[in-house]
Amino acid sequence: xxxxxxxxxxxxxxxxxxxxxxxxxxxxxxxxxxxxxxxxxxxxxxxxxxxxxxxxxxxxxxxxxxxxxxxxxxxxxxxxxxxxxxxxxxxxxxxxxxxxxxxxxxxxxxxxxxxxxxxxxxxxxxxxxxxxxxxxxxxxxxxxxxxxxxxxxxxxxxxxxxxxxxxxxxxxxxxxxxxxxxxxxxxxxxxxxxxxxxxxxxxxxxxxxxxxxxxxxxxxxxxxxxxxxxxxxxxxxxxxxxxxxxxxxxxxxxxxxxxxxxxxxxxxxxxxxxxxxxxxxxxxxxxxxxxxxxxxxxxxxxxxxxxxxxxxxxxxxx
Amino acid sequence: xxxxxxxxxxxxxxxxxxxxxxxxxxxxxxxxxxxxxxxxxxxxxxxxxxxxxxxxxxxxxxxxxxxxxxxxxxxxxxxxxxxxxxxxxxxxxxxxxxxxxxxxxxxxxxxxxxxxxxxxxxxxxxxxxxxxxxxxxxxxxxxxxxxxxxxxxxxxxxxxxxxxxxxxxxxxxxxxxxxxxxxxxxxxxxxxxxxxxxxxxxxxxxxxxxxxxxxxxxxxxxxxxxxxxxxxxxxxxxxxxxxxxxxxxxxxxxxxxxxxxxxxxxxxxxxxxxxxxxxxxxxxxxxxxx
Numbered sequence: 389x390x391x392x393x394x395x396x397x398x399x400x401x402x403x404x405x406x407x408x409x410x411x412x413x414x415x416x417x418x419x420x421x422x423x424x425x426x427x428x429x430x431x432x433x434x435x436x437x438x439x440x441x442x443x444x445x446x447x448x449x450x451x452x453x454x455x456x457x458x459x460x461x462x463x464x465x466x467x468x469x470x471x472x473x474x475x476x477x478x479x480x481x482x483x484x485x486x487x488x489x490x491x492x493x494x495x496x497x498x499x500x501x502x503x504x505x506x507x508x509x510x511x512x513x514x515x516x517x518x519x520x521x522x523x524x525x526x527x528x529x530x531x532x533x534x535x536x537x538x539x540x541x542x543x544x545x546x547x548x549x550x551x552x553x554x555x556x557x558x559x560x561x562x563x564x565x566x567x568x569x570x571x572x573x574x575x576x577x578x579x580x581x582x583x584x585x586x587x588x589x590x591x592x593x594x595x596x597x598x599x600x601x602x603x604x605x606x607x608x609x610x611x612x613x614x615x616x617x618x619x620x621x622x623x624x625x626x627x628x629x630x631x632x633x634x635x636x637x638x639x640x641x642x643x644x645x646x647x648x649x650x651x652x653x654x655x656x657x658x659x660x661x662x663x664x665x666x667x668x669x670x671x672x673x674x675x676x677x678x679x680x681x682x683x684x685x686x687x688x689x690x691x692x693x694x695x696x697x698x699x700x701x702x703x704x705x706x
Numbered sequence: 707x708x709x710x711x712x713x714x715x716x717x718x719x720x721x722x723x724x725x726x727x728x729x730x731x732x733x734x735x736x737x738x739x740x741x742x743x744x745x746x747x748x749x750x751x752x753x754x755x756x757x758x759x760x761x762x763x764x765x766x767x768x769x770x771x772x773x774x775x776x777x778x779x780x781x782x783x784x785x786x787x788x789x790x791x792x793x794x795x796x797x798x799x800x801x802x803x804x805x806x807x808x809x810x811x812x813x814x815x816x817x818x819x820x821x822x823x824x825x826x827x828x829x830x831x832x833x834x835x836x837x838x839x840x841x842x843x844x845x846x847x848x849x850x851x852x853x854x855x856x857x858x859x860x861x862x863x864x865x866x867x868x869x870x871x872x873x874x875x876x877x878x879x880x881x882x883x884x885x886x887x888x889x890x891x892x893x894x895x896x897x898x899x900x901x902x903x904x905x906x907x908x909x910x911x912x913x914x915x916x917x918x919x920x921x922x923x924x925x926x927x928x929x930x931x932x933x934x935x936x937x938x939x940x941x942x943x944x945x946x947x948x949x950x951x952x953x954x955x956x957x958x959x960x961x962x963x964x965x966x967x968x969x970x971x972x973x974x975x976x977x978x979x980x981x982x983x984x985x986x987x988x989x990x991x992x993x994x995x996x
Contacts, residue, residue, distance in 0.1 A: 514930040515974045522967035679810030
């Protein structure tokens with residue numbers, strides 16, 4: 389495939405994704421499909437940010453929901469308290485709060501690795517959840533934060549479902565582009581180097597702790613963006629957004645789809661959202677199915693759908 | 707705070723600490739032996755509580771529940787370890803991930819079998835009253851929890867240091883591979899250890915049920931606190947579980963009195979301090995951070 393052809397195909401796919409509500413308008417289930425696809429993309433952003441940690445830097449965070457939730461609450465609270473739905477302000481608040489929280493938690497956890505990293509991110513994020521859950525006067529506690537406004541950009545109102553979708557899709561594309569640039573950059577290579585052999589990277593003069601912290605904060609900030617989009621989309625922030633269920637969901641998405649690839653987490657987000665949104669209305673034990681699927685992938689296909697697909701493709705080509 | 711209140715809260719803190727010890731002892735044991743942090747530990751705790759609820763509903767005997775629930779959890783552990791974890795021997799992180807899947811399934815199935823409402827379990831007859839203690843009435847059951855925790859710690863410490871099984875466990879914690887080379891069946895030892903950890907989680911679920919009740923989300927609370935205890939106290943040692951629970955139990959209880967909704971910020975601060983100043987935990991040997 390030539391570069392130009394490849395670029396053309398990607399451009400068509402991107403355009404099709406962004407304009408989905410318009411060309412699907414004739415379908416009977418267009419509205420439902422748009423809503424589901426919007427939520428898939430929100431979680432795809434979340435999963436992509438988490439994969440920067442799991443798949444690239446080798447930091448298996450089980451507390452990533454803390455930043456998703458922080459972004460969601462910050463956007464929601466900013467919209468309510470400041471009385472404005474201007475996207476730069478509420479999204480700015482989300483990024484700011486998520487980044488600050490990621491700095492605090494990151495500073496504590498980046499010095500650990502593997503299982504310990506997983507354990508600490510889980511524990512610290514769960515403490516953040518409990519505080520959000522109990523701080524009723526600000527977060528609404530177990531009732532959640534309802535009545536979050538849809539954003540406006542200047543005079544452009546994004547309240548309508550199709551415009552909200554376009555915003556999510558555009559941000560998704562932007563995040564995917566940003567991450568693909570990052571993982572290909574010297575910085576991204578250095579992160580992989582830290583994962584593969586931290587000692588050697590240090591000997592080569594890299595400040596590995598700082599590299600790990602920067603990845604953690606960057607991933608946290610992007611998760612905050614996803615959280616804000618979730619708050620706008622659902623007009624609601626639930627305490628569960630900060631909780632371990634959301635962290636686990638992100639982790640499952642990355643692993644099922646395939647860690648360390650851009651396409652994997654997106655595919656994983658689609659699979660998990662399918663199980664939770666579509667399958668759960670058909671059968672009452674969707675969580676059990678999700679758990680079993682996850683166990684099966686860890687046991688049999690740790691490289692995820694994308695990894696299995698690539699391996700199969702390589703075999704066919706040979 | 708009056709002296710009476712401080713005294714009462716100190717007892718509350720100790721009884722919470724005793725519960726945390728039962729929980730954390732199992733988590734720490736499994737980690738020490740298998741290098742696996744069992745993230746289904748909270749789900750096992752929850753299952754123990756619900757099994758106890760069923761036993762009490764059928765037979766009316768809390769004491770029978772205290773035997774049946776840990777046995778049921780041990781049986782589950784004996785099935786799960788060979789079925790799932792053993793296949794990933796040596797891949798510790800993947801084993802941990804596996805336990806996430808297990809906990810999703812267990813918690814969801816608990817909801818299917820027992821429903822998702824808040825339930826309660828009465829303290830056993832004889833322990834459901836209260837006693838006059840230093841200017842106030844104090845629930846007898848909580849005193850029992852403290853005594854039970856101390857007795858269990860003593861028993862476990864005896865098993866660890868004086869019995870053949872304990873010797874093998876200590877050897878396995880030190881170097882499981884070498885133990886296998888010396889002719890000990892480590893597959894069996896690992897399965898038994900995992901079962902014992904699950905049984906301890908189930909036991910904690912039974913003992914905690916009359917105090918905290920049964921509700922969705924209790925698995926996560928249990929997991930969070932047991933992780934905090936082992937991080938603070940130190941992973942893989944019995945002393946670490948004791949030290950962690952004796953510190954975290956009262957700290958959390960007093961934190962709730964003083965800071966109310968920000969009580970967990972106290973716990974956060976303790977974890978942060980331990981990580982920064984003593985990354986092995988108070989009595990542990992394993993560094994969890996550089």
